[in-house]
Amino acid sequence: DGGITQSPKYLFRKEGQNVTLSCEQNLNHDAMYWYRQDPGQGLRLIYYSQIVNDFQKGDIAEGYSVSREKKESFPLTVTSAQKNPTAFYLCASTLGGESNQPQHFGDGTRLSIL
Amino acid sequence: SQKIEQNSEALNIQEGKTATLTCNYTNYSPAYLQWYRQDPGRGPVFLLLIRENEKEKRKERLKVTFDTTLKQSLFHITASQPADSATYLCAPEDNYGQNFVFGPGTRLSVLP
Secondary structure: OOOEEEEOOEEEEOOOOOEEEEEEEOOOOOEEEEEEEOOOOOOEEEEEEEEOOEEEEOOOOOOEEEOOOEOOEOOEEEOOOOOOOOEEEEEEEEOOOOOOOOOEEOOOEEEEEO | OOEEEEOOOEEEEEOOOOEEEEEEEEOOOOOEEEEEEEOOOOOOEEEEEEEOOOOEEEEOOEEEEEEOOOOEEEEEEOOOOHHHOEEEEEEEEOOOOOOEOOOOOEEEEEEO
16 A cells, blocks of 8 residues: 555654654655644644755754655654654655645654653 | 634534534635544544635535635535544645645544
8 A cells, every 4th residue: 555654653852862753655756744743733844845855944944854865755853953842743745746736644753852 | 924723622513413614714815725634643634625716625425615705614524423533624725835734623523
């Protein structure tokens, strides 16, 4: 079955540590996205990529970094500069980058601070 | 700046009734609007997309309306079932026409 796989499902970060969240898709989609979800708030866009080797900042990119070296992979690094990283992180993809296409989501990674 | 509001944080209805969820947006006019369902601990699942020139869209027991004058979309689930219990997110296109902006969601509980 085609879809998006996020790993790990749960992740714990120590103070001052960088952590990387994995997102892999086998849908052959061009565009990929990272969102952060906090209780009572909508999904907020962190970064997105419409093509390999290119990505753009979303609304809350500070303290995060991404890479897009392969079409199927879009890992997110939460750096130590992100002072409030505890949240549910969701990765999504669309066939193209147009806004009239549905997003396919993974099942998320829940990040907590130790 | 663009702002998305969904009518209430939680909505409880009796099985068999019609659930109506509201999504309001301000300060811009999106060309597209999507609705998603999210279960606890899972990623959202796409349900329906409606375009600004479509007044209504249906899919099985689901119906979405898009009123560009009121800047509002309504999401209806008819003959609701306990299995419909979930959080429903509306996501209008952003004001750059590039991505989507998600509302905070409405948690629907259908009581047997």
